[in-house]
Structures are given as C-alpha cells and as structure tokens.
Amino acid sequence: MPQTTAAASPAKHSAAVAKPSLTVYRCEGPAVVAPSWLNLACADQKMGIGQLRWSGWGEATAHATGSFWEYDCVPSCASSILISVPTAVTASGLVGGHYTRLHVTATPTPALPLDYRLTNTGPVAE
Numbered sequence: 001m002p003q004t005t006a007a008a009s010p011a012k013h014s015a016a017v018a019k020p021s022l023t024v025y026r027c028e029g030p031a032v033v034a035p036s037w038l039n040l041a042c043a044d045q046k047m048g049i050g051q052l053r054w055s056g057w058g059e060a061t062a063h064a065t066g067s068f069w070e071y072d073c074v075p076s077c078a079s080s081i082l083i084s085v086p087t088a089v090t091a092s093g094l095v096g097g098h099y100t101r102l103h104v105t106a107t108p109t110p111a112l113p114l115d116y117r118l119t120n121t122g123p124v125a126e
Helices: none
Strands: 024-026 029-032 047-055 061-070 083-090 099-104 115-119 122-125
Touching: 024 115, 047 083
Parallel strands: none
Antiparallel strands: 024 029, 047 061, 061 083, 083 099, 099 115, 115 122
C-alpha cells in the first residue's frame, strides 16, 4: 500500500501590507514625503514655508507647524529683506497618493494667498 503524505499547507502571509507613502509635489523636482520645506512661489522662489514638523502625515489631513518666509521686495526685490513668521500648515485633498491642497496660516498674516493647489509642478496660489 503506498504511503500518503499530508499536503503541504500554504504558507501564511504574516507581513502586513505597507500603505504607500503619501507625497506632495515641489517646484524643484519629484514628489516628496512629509517635506521639511516648500517654495510657494515657483517662478521666483521668494516665498515659502520651512522648518515643517508634521503630524498625521498619511492621513486624510496632515498638519504642520514651522515658519512662513518671504522677501519683502521693498524698495526692490534686488535689495529685499527676508521676513519669517510662525505658521501652521494643513495638507489635504488626497488624490492618487498625493496631497492636492495646502492651507497656510501665518502670524501675522501675509498679504499673499494662503490657499494653494498642489500640482505636479508645485504649489499654485488660489
């Protein structure tokens, strides 16, 4: 009588499936995860946010604190002074693994736009 052996049981998949890292596009190149800085004026790079510390990155809405900076361009951009103030930032609008919206709350509030669309070529003021 032939001997029978138990069929090998399928291997159990014990590793958790990793969620893809969510990103934002910057003016300077490929999309990045939880950036520490972003230029908000891609054409002349005279305004941005930096020293960003994120919480909730990878969730539907991520928040950061840091600084908003801009060159005042007074009397001209060639002789401007860098101004930096505290800021809070919210990234939202997940589409295809990327955040697509950015809201900046600086204190004191700058005169420039505070809401941005995050496109594949960088932030666009609304």
